Amino acid sequence: MASQPTLTVDQVIERMRQLRAALPEDDGVAVFNAMYLTVTELIGQRLTAGFFDDPVFMAELDARFAGRYLAAVETAAAGGRPAACWRPLFELRGHRGVHPLQFALAGMNAHIENDLPLSVVDTCRALGRGPERIERDYLRVNTLLAQVEDQVRDELLGGPDELDLADPLMHVIGVWSIDRARDAAWASTLALWELRGIPFVRGAFADTLSGSVGMVSRALLTPLNGR
Template sequence: MAQLERIAVTHVPAQGVAPVLARMRALAAELPPRDGVAVFNRVYLSVTEAVDRAIGSGAAAGFGDRRAAITLDVRFAERYLTAVDAAARGVRGPACWRPLLQFRRHPGVRPLQFALAGINAHIGHDLALAVVDSCRTLDCEPGALEDEFDRVGDLLVALEEHIREELMPGPDLLQVADPLTHLLGSWSLERARDGAWAAARTLWALRELPGMAAEFAHRLDTSVGLVGRILLTPLPD
């Protein structure tokens, strides 16, 4: 069993969220708009910009610990960007991202499915590992990041509602019998966020048992990938 992957956990980002925002904007400029990764990237860019503004507002926006908030947000974004960079180099990345990367140009997959599949991978898998990365960087327990975790989660929930309104097809496709309606009803960001927090605490508790931690992370990765594959089921027009 491979060791649990670690990503850039040695220092607190001196430039704040700016570097990851720049990388997301570069992706937005180079990818075709209908590309599935581009669809998710637009969504995630909006989230990260909102988090950056909230961090800048300090405690009034719910981010009392600016250092912790920046660290969590950057470690979180690095997980996604690393997966995309690996795919561009032809390297096999995490299982949670493979469905989106494989089906990103499928004509039978709708934009809303791409967005939700990306959110599923990022929240269901990356967020838990980003909490652990941040704890190592900041030398703290997960509980010390709970307020920042909750605030980021609140922004994501608000954005998910916006995504559904913006990318959902017209009212004629909202009938109970429509397959997209069934897919949307099978996944919940709230439940994914709760699962990510539980997974982060478990991984942290297993940090002195690297073999078990790696196995847990692997199973988390593959199970989230399975959900992503279901979310990307091609649908008839």
């Protein structure tokens, strides 16, 4: 059975608020942290508002999910190497040629496509539920993420007239979609669930997933000429 999370949702939110206060605003990790804090606060509000069918599961999932991001932060702060999916963001967090929106999307890519399926499976095992029982709640989170992503894009792009279709930034950010990312994460969740009884194969799948997600994040963080 998967281990229990060490943090509650409220503790996760407090830790991300501490990071927001401590990190420079132009730090790439700070950009993602601000967006992720908004999402987590929204989910925290919905846990007691009848939004989810299974708020107990979603609270556990939210804590485990955020714990993977916070573990990457702590690993990097201690001088270690975060998981492959997170390395591009932490390695390029101070690059002046990377637009803030690229940092936000790279963080979302790492967290959704890698950390989310692992966290769903861990939570399912811990609480004795199969993924099919929580799919409706999983899909409900899409509405919250879409809301925050639209807000972040508007804030970081500075307005609809700043860029045209030929702008290099539009080309880079146009290759990633939050809807496709969550669809891919759900497919990975189902695969990992079926592999839960075969540790060697599951581990190989998880390692490959982290590496491939990291490659996409590195592409999203391509420095832009003239910026």
